[in-house]
Amino acid sequence: MGSLDSNPASFDAFAADAEGFQPLNADDVRSYLHKSVDFIYDYYKSVESMPVLPGVEPGYLSRLLQSAPPNASAPFDIAMKELREAVVPGMTHWASPNFFAFFPATNSAAAIAGELIASAMNTVGFTWQANPAATEMEVLALDWLAQLLRLPGSFMNRTSAGRGTGGGVILGTTSEAMLVTLVAARDAALRRSGSNGVAGITRLTVYAADQTHSTFFKACRLAGFDPANIRSIPTGPETDYALDPAKLLEVMQADVDAGLVPTYICATVGTTSSNAVDPVGDVADAAAPFKAWVHVDAAYAGSACICPEFRHHLNGVERVDSISMSPHKWLMTCLDCTCLWVRDTHRLTGSLETNPEYLKNDASDSGTVTDLKDMQVGVGRRFRGLKLWMVMRTYGATRLQEHIRSDVAMAKMFEESVRADDRFEVVVPRNFALVCFRIKPHAAMSEEATEAANRELMERLNRTGKAYLAHTVVGGKFVLRFAVGSSLQEERHVRSAWELIRKKTTEIMSGEVSV
Amino acid sequence: MGSLDSNPASFDAFAADAEGFQPLNADDVRSYLHKSVDFIYDYYKSVESMPVLPGVEPGYLSRLLQSAPPNASAPFDIAMKELREAVVPGMTHWASPNFFAFFPATNSAAAIAGELIASAMNTVGFTWQANPAATEMEVLALDWLAQLLRLPGSFMNRTSAGRGTGGGVILGTTSEAMLVTLVAARDAALRRSGSNGVAGITRLTVYAADQTHSTFFKACRLAGFDPANIRSIPTGPETDYALDPAKLLEVMQADVDAGLVPTYICATVGTTSSNAVDPVGDVADAAAPFKAWVHVDAAYAGSACICPEFRHHLNGVERVDSISMSPHKWLMTCLDCTCLWVRDTHRLTGSLETNPEYLKNDASDSGTVTDLKDMQVGVGRRFRGLKLWMVMRTYGATRLQEHIRSDVAMAKMFEESVRADDRFEVVVPRNFALVCFRIKPHAAMSEEATEAANRELMERLNRTGKAYLAHTVVGGKFVLRFAVGSSLQEERHVRSAWELIRKKTTEIMSGEVSV
Structure with missing residues (x-):
């Protein structure tokens, strides 16, 4: 598809062009996007050390940002500063390698690039x-x-x-x-x-x-x-x-x-x-x-x-x-x-x-x-198809399979650790990269007390900011869901989470007060 | 929100980390995104010279790209090359300043940046x-x-x-x-x-x-x-x-x-x-x-x-x-x-x-x-809120209003040009930045012949690749819709489109064969 000649410029009915606001000025676009890429780079490098679940209260953001839209324009750096200072601290970091809640929202360099290009071409x-x-x-x-x-x-x-x-x-x-x-x-x-x-x-x-x-x-x-x-x-x-x-x-x-x-x-x-x-x-x-x-x-x-x-x-x-x-x-x-x-x-x-x-x-x-x-x-x-195609085109079946298998292997290791500690039980068989487990009722422990102990464990874990787990109820049992696979996750994060679970469980069982 | 200490690394139950596939490796992310930003910069600089509406036939892409997913991974450059060579030539360029069809999908540097950051943080x-x-x-x-x-x-x-x-x-x-x-x-x-x-x-x-x-x-x-x-x-x-x-x-x-x-x-x-x-x-x-x-x-x-x-x-x-x-x-x-x-x-x-x-x-x-x-x-x-907030935060009410008014002013000028040429008529009053017009039936011209002339005009215009207009039917009349406002659009593009419309209309009225 060749390019076309420029359109003719003669058009007497109109006044000469005025240099106005250019929302898609290519230099601005490049500059804003480079700043965004720097932000993303820093974010991925540091998200591991941020609390996975933030400690903010409802309405926190409206107390940090102005409640009315600004009249005047502002340098893009202002929005980036408020993003860093007001938004990031109130986020639940799904990208954190210490995120084990729900199902992971997995991601990749190729996908983000594909979505970026789609946003810029912005076709309907x-x-x-x-x-x-x-x-x-x-x-x-x-x-x-x-x-x-x-x-x-x-x-x-x-x-x-x-x-x-x-x-x-x-x-x-x-x-x-x-x-x-x-x-x-x-x-x-x-x-x-x-x-x-x-x-x-x-x-x-x-x-x-x-x-x-x-x-x-x-x-x-x-x-x-x-x-x-x-x-x-x-x-x-x-x-x-x-x-x-x-x-x-x-x-x-x-x-x-x-x-x-x-x-x-x-x-x-x-x-x-x-x-x-x-x-x-x-x-x-x-x-x-x-x-x-x-x-x-x-x-x-x-x-x-x-x-x-x-x-x-x-x-x-x-x-x-x-x-x-x-x-x-x-x-x-x-x-x-x-x-x-x-x-x-x-x-x-x-x-x-x-x-x-x-x-x-x-x-x-x-x-x-x-x-x-x-x-x-x-x-x-x-x-919609661009990012998905870019993922498959770039990683190929081999890498995609490797990614699945690596997550499943980490989940399997976690499962084995749970099974090896007789304070816990795996509640249903693990099929993929999700492990459903709980502190097992022992001796005189009622079903209510077991639920209370597991709830307490989940809350203590999540309050540390070093891991985020969610729960479910299966067959009447309150169960912790450990979902492996956040895209920055490595074995060491799964290990650390398991150590934290053991530590908090020991605290709960020995009656230590949560800190 | 302060950062946390690193998680403890001791975890005897697991084997040592193996360096595996890292889909969100920060250096890869930066590299892929920089390549994407370069692509976008070039795209915005050159989209004006590309045919707005491509001349491809149904099924064209499957003849250019492989029909089965690859097994092996490939450098990101391969996907970018295929994007440039196979995808771009088959696109209807909504970002083109010569796009006047439907309604424009307006866009801005701040919005694209906001969407990019949202894609990278990828929260649910x-x-x-x-x-x-x-x-x-x-x-x-x-x-x-x-x-x-x-x-x-x-x-x-x-x-x-x-x-x-x-x-x-x-x-x-x-x-x-x-x-x-x-x-x-x-x-x-x-x-x-x-x-x-x-x-x-x-x-x-x-x-x-x-x-x-x-x-x-x-x-x-x-x-x-x-x-x-x-x-x-x-x-x-x-x-x-x-x-x-x-x-x-x-x-x-x-x-x-x-x-x-x-x-x-x-x-x-x-x-x-x-x-x-x-x-x-x-x-x-x-x-x-x-x-x-x-x-x-x-x-x-x-x-x-x-x-x-x-x-x-x-x-x-x-x-x-x-x-x-x-x-x-x-x-x-x-x-x-x-x-x-x-x-x-x-x-x-x-x-x-x-x-x-x-x-x-x-x-x-x-x-x-x-x-x-x-x-x-x-x-x-x-x-979803990030990009919209970034748009308002960065441009402010003033710029946003300026953007609307600029589009409306361009549409108004186009409308006045149409009214000033007695071969045309504006079919309904213009309320915003859309002008509904047509070649006016003259003397012995039936409604059918008028529709045929306007259809022919639309098709000839769209075939040039220098403008893309869509049509509608209002009150039984076949009408051309001229929607101003694509974000790269300037007055000169509206002028050129109008000149092209006049030229093609002259050709049609003088019985010239379409080229």
Whole structure:
């Protein structure tokens, strides 16, 4: 693509140019970004020594910064100074190697660079024509990742056999992936149950294990499903808190017998609480007789499935309707980046398509291109594929697998340490890089006292600023979640955290007062 | 916040550290980002000379890049090389000063820097505790912008009188702002109409002018409203294509008489097609007797309302329930950044709240903090407030107003040029920085021939690569949209585009074949 001649400058109707405010002056952009890069460099070098969880009180920032917007402009250094002095001290440092809470938000140099470039080019790729490269890059990145995950060709945009019926889109959150597929499934179920408009919605039912992320139940409510028709299937230790397909089948059959219409099942690969894995293939088989849509939420653990030794967790995925996973969790791609693949894109676009006059164009009319606005909630969208492609292009499958394996190895070592100390127990089997453990009830210790001891341990740990752990409740037990994998983390951080846990536990058990 | 001592290094249970793959190695991060900044500098310097709209064919990128992900890692330079050689030539350059299509995605050095820093810190601020600084920064940025827009205190998180019932959240798109408020309005209407579960949803009705963005009608469908109950109120030249509150009232009353429940009205300030402005206060007054939720979509033109001379377009906003506008459109903040304010946050959180065990914490339990996950579709969220705050902090109200006024002045000059050439007509009055014009039908020219001439003009212009314009249809007329404001744009670019339009029009009128 060659460059063009300059446009002609003659234009008598207008006054001469005045040198005005230039928000994208290239020298300013370079200067601001160099300052930002210096900040980031210093931040990564020093974040290890900052308290992971800040000790600020609600409203702290409004006491440090002015409550009204300034009238006058200010050097960029002022914003940077306030960032350093007011913002950073109030942050929970997800980038800290001492962060073990929730799931890590993994990141990489290539991802940050990709996002930066996307922000600067700042295109809005709602249709193919609005940015062909962004659309095609997103499609390519999703096809690459589908190959890393060994997803069946039916989920890919292009295979060696040409363009199929499947495809994907990058969204902001798993919740959006759930919402758009729920809506497609809802509309299909309304059609096949002969509903007049949405009247039949009161008969549609949805299903998920009780360990499924709460956002699934919220997405169901957003899409208009009746709260009374949202089935939360109980799980227990006998399945390590995974969905029991026999129970699912039983509940669905009872609903059908009551005149209801099973519409959607969400199976999770790596639950948030304890990393339980619902049996994907068995769930698909249970759903098949009812024509219910099966979605797999592999937000966190999906990334691990790029390693052959973890891929079995997706067995049966060729029989589900959609799958989503979030490289912003465990594939070193900064927020936000959730990948959704569907086996039949027309089922999705049938519910999500819009076609306003001002977006009409020959490419869309030709039917040969993907308009990604028709696979998401909104219209506007960033150049979402670039950073994900840069991660895969730069690190390659080998480095990505190495990254997963290194995290899992650290988690395994932590798990072994827990098992080697008889004051503790690992509460559920570790599947990936999350260890769910607790101080074990001993002798005369009640379940309440055990919970109190573990709560006290978590609070004491978090107050040190040297580690941040979150908790959950599994099978009625209050459990500490130790999530390995923050991108600056090394074995020594895991070791230090374990030493700190032991020390604080000793203090608690010997009745020492927290300091 | 002082720094902490290093963690103790003794940990006998683990093997010694192995030097492995370091995805966030600070030197790599600096190096990749410096290369990216150089790319951006060059891009801004050269984008003017690139064709705005690329001439690529569907599937072009997959013919240039490998179809399978690489196994081995590669120097970052490889990704940058492919970016330059394969991606850039296939891009529609929204950053080009010759981009006049859709609405501009305005941007600034401060915004890009803010987004970069947010990407590097990569926090996930679903609850206050998960990143107090990010939550408080977002709240502060929204309160600042509310003040710039002179929104009533009832929409602010904190006023001089303390914490109120109002507040805001930054979302990805206007569509999401519509969706979450639609869901809150839907649930309120179901409750007040005594619905058993969602059964009453078939009686709920929603309203908007026929000029309202198609994404509103899509958001209604996502939220489960019956397509038959979505009212598109016709507009005409007598109101410059704005919503007529008398017609709205009539339609709502007819629905009530038919036993239906008016639930939600979307008023637009600055429609996508032609920048029509629905009368906000009159719409609120029409809705009041029915207790319907009124939302104002000011995605594009809201930014102009930071100037006193445009603020009257929001008159009556104190009587609506919610308002959204997108700084990623016209307030120099790169994608994505849509601000939503609601007068009563509890009406929103009542429908969107989730409270899973693993996110429970003392701050949330205290009720003194905002957990932003409860005002959006998803759970995860970037550090969304930083770039918006940096824009306001660095440029101040004065520069921001100057930016709006400069764009409007350029649009006004373009409009005057169009009016001064009797081959053209301005089809609707210009309200902001969008000019809707066309080659005027003359003498024996039919409406079809006029449309054909204008289509031909648009296509010839876009094929030159020296300008990119989009079209719309207003009142049955095919109209060219000339949207001023791309952040690198200067008067000379507007002048050149106008010269090009004149030249191509002369060619078309003299029957010259397109080259």
